[in-house]
Amino acid sequence: MVELKLADYKAEKQPDWCPGCGDYGILSALQMALFELKKDPTKTAVFSGIGCSAKTPHYLNLYGVHTLHGRVLPVAQGAKLANPHLTVVAVGGDGDGLGIGAGHFVAAGRRNVDLLYILYDNEVYGLTKGQAGPTLGLGEKTKSLPKPNPQGRINPLLLAFASGYTFIARGYAYDVKGLKELIKAGIEHKGLAFLHVLQPCPTYNDLHTKEWFAPRLYRLEEEGYDPHVPEGLPPEVLEKKMARFQEKALEWGERIPVGLFWKAELPTFEERLQAFLPRYPGVYPAQGPTEPLDLEG
Ligand code: SF4
Known part of the structure; x- marks a missing residue:
């Protein structure tokens, strides 16, 4: 493959997000990550749902699909299973992933398909004038709401943990390098x-502006937090790790942690399919060159 430059991952189309939107930082971080990992754009696909964040694939020079509201994970998982050689990234907002898409969010955790899902959490439905999103706290009132929010917030980290995600992390849109x-x-x-x-x-x-976040954010590694969960840990050690994860996932207010919270090694859905579906490895080889899909075989 020809040596690629960072600019090669950027589409000609310029983002039209509002000035100062955190989405710019996420887009830059994603482009830089793909560049530094030397991902081949012809073997990389970014999928999105609906919302401001869902415009992300339009600004990347690689394959992508802007899917339906709340449906990004089924499409991204399907693509990965059909072509295990593809690098798959799914993106979407908190309303998309934890509102209408909450069922898919949970079901995806049960499978452990090998892909990355990035949730852009701004606590509001930005594309439709700022209604309360599923991560806005009870009683909070942004300038776009006529009354305080009468519903409680979903904690995305705890829901991901309960659903079975094997890698759980939190980042900040303005900390592009991190x-x-x-x-x-x-x-x-x-x-x-x-x-x-x-x-x-x-x-x-x-409410939750960059001025609000700046003095509160800290990195988990500053506290010596260890997110790694190797296979075969004694139950009492695992229990302690789970309690520590929960404590950090619930921390919100004066101090807010970012970084890697949980990383476990478990068989992927692809590996489990290979184990009980003999036809799978032949049709979708896990190693070696990609072969065309044999729908008749
Ligand atoms: Fe970004 Fe909010 Fe503007 Fe949407 S409405 S582009 S999330 S600043």
Whole structure:
């Protein structure tokens, strides 16, 4: 393959997000991660749902599909299973993934298909004028709401954990370098990786702005936190790790952690298919050259 430059991953189309939107930082981090991993754009696909964040594939010079509201994970998983050689990244907002798409979010965790899902969390439905999203806290009132939010918030990290995601991390949209490293780690993880990104929306969310986040964020590694969960841990050690994960996942307010929270090694859905479906390896070889799909065989 010809040596690629960072610019080769950028589409000609320029983003039309609002000035100062956190989406710009996520897009830059994703482009840099793919470039540094030397991912072949002809073997990489980025899928999105609906929302401001869903425009991401339009700004990348590689394959991509802008799918339906809440449906990004079924499409991304299908693509990966049909072609295990593809690097697959799914993206979407908190409304897309944890509102209408919540059932797919949970079901994906049960499978552990080898892909990365990046959730852009701005706590509002930005594309439709800032209604409360599923991660906005109870009683919180952004400038786009006439009354305080009467519903409680979903904790994306805890839901991912309960659903079985084998890689769980949180990044911050304005920390592009840190986010890039988390994206690289998520892409390289064998299994389903979930990356929760705190993404300020300066247009509709005047509560959780970059000025609000700046003094609160800290990196988990500063506290010596160990996210690795090797196979075969004694139950009492695993229990302690789970309790520590829960404590950190619930931390929100004066201090907010970012970094890698959980990384477990478990068989992927592809490997499990190979184990009980003899036809799978032949039709979709796990190694070697990609072969055309044999729908008749
Ligand atoms: Fe970004 Fe919010 Fe504007 Fe959407 S509405 S582009 S999330 S700043």
